[in-house]
Amino acid sequence: MMPIVGVGAIVFDDRGRVLLVERGRPPGQGLWSIPGGKLEPRETLAQAVAREVREETGLIVEVGTLACVLERFGDDYHFVLLDYFARITGGALAAASDARAAQFVDFDQLAALPLTEGLADVLVRARATQPPWSTSRSRHP
Numbered sequence: 001m002m003p004i005v006g007v008g009a010i011v012f013d014d015r016g017r018v019l020l021v022e023r024g025r026p027p028g029q030g031l032w033s034i035p036g037g038k039l040e041p042r043e044t045l046a047q048a049v050a051r052e053v054r055e056e057t058g059l060i061v062e063v064g065t066l067a068c069v070l071e072r073f074g075d076d077y078h079f080v081l082l083d084y085f086a087r088i089t090g091g092a093l094a095a096a097s098d099a100r101a102a103q104f105v106d107f108d109q110l111a112a113l114p115l116t117e118g119l120a121d122v123l124v125r126a127r128a129t130q131p132p133w134s135t136s137r138s139r140h141p
Contacts, residue, residue, distance in 0.1 A: 001076075001077070001078055002078075003071075003078045003079065003080045004038055004039075004077065004078065004079050004080070005038070005039040005079075005080050005082070006036055006037060006038050006039065006079045006080070006081045006082070007036050007037070007039060007045055007048045007049045007052060007081070007082050007083070007084065008033070008034040008035065008036030008049070008052075008081060008082070008083040008084070009034055009035050009036060009049050009052065009053045009061060009063070009083070009084060009085075009086040010034055010067050010083055010084065010085050010086065010122075010123070010126045010130075011034075011035075011053070011059075011061060011085075011086050011087065011088060012087075012127070012130065013088070013104050015104075015106075016106075016107070016127070017104035017105055017106050017107075018034070018104065018105055018107070018110075018123055018127075019034065019035065019053075019057065019059070019102070019103075019104055019105075020032045020033065020034060020102070020103060020104075020105050020113070021033060021034070021035050021056050021057060021095065021099035021100075021101065021102045022095075022099060022100040022101040022102075023098070023099065023100070023116070024098045024099055024100040025098045027072075027074055027077060028116050030100075030114065031114050031115060031116045032105075032113045032114060032115050032116070032119070033115070033116040033119060034083065034119070034123075035052050035053045035056040035057055035099070035102070036049070036052050036056075036081070036083070037052040037055075037056075037098075045063075045082055045084070046063040046084070049061070049063045049084050049086060050062075050063055050086070053086060054091065055096060055097040056095070056096060056097045056098065056099040056102060057091075057093055057094070057095065057096065057099065057102040058091045058092050058093055058094040058096055058102075059088050059090070059091040059092070059093055060088070060089050060090035060091040061086040061087060061088055061089060062086060062087050062089050062133075063084050063085075063086050064084060064085035064086060064087065064131065064133065065084065065085055065131055066082060066083070066084055066085075067083045067084055067085050067122075067125075067126045067129070067130075068083050068122055068125065068126070069081065069082055069083075070083065070118065070122070072117065083122065083126075085126070085130055085131065087133055107123070107124075107127070110123065
């Protein structure tokens with residue numbers, strides 16, 4: 001089966017909590033994860049991240065740097081997932097689209113939630129490596 005590219009957003013609020021959604025559809029229905037989904041045709045990765053966050057949570061985000069790359073396999077799927085740091089620039093938090101719930105979660109509450117595979121480790125690494133945000137980013141390496 002051909003791999004499908006997916007994206008996700010790792011969003012921390014000013015209190016250090018992470019934005020999570022409860023998945024309303026397979027794979028992972030009923031599990032908590034970061035907002036994300038499939039890349040659509042003719043869409044950049046950053047556009048996909050921003051769209052998925054808006055669709056699932058009602059929030060508008062600025063997409064930052066790549067946080068991690070993951071692969072997930074199931075009987076009927078193979079996802080290559082690119083998770084990006086993002087920060088809120090607008091909107092109002094409300095579960096929408098295929099998310100049953102959306103909320104900011106304290107790190108000490110993560111263990112009480114049914115999380116998608118490997119998410120806790122990804123979030124711990126992301127919190128430790130989150131880059132500072134800058135309003136003036138260069139487009140040149």
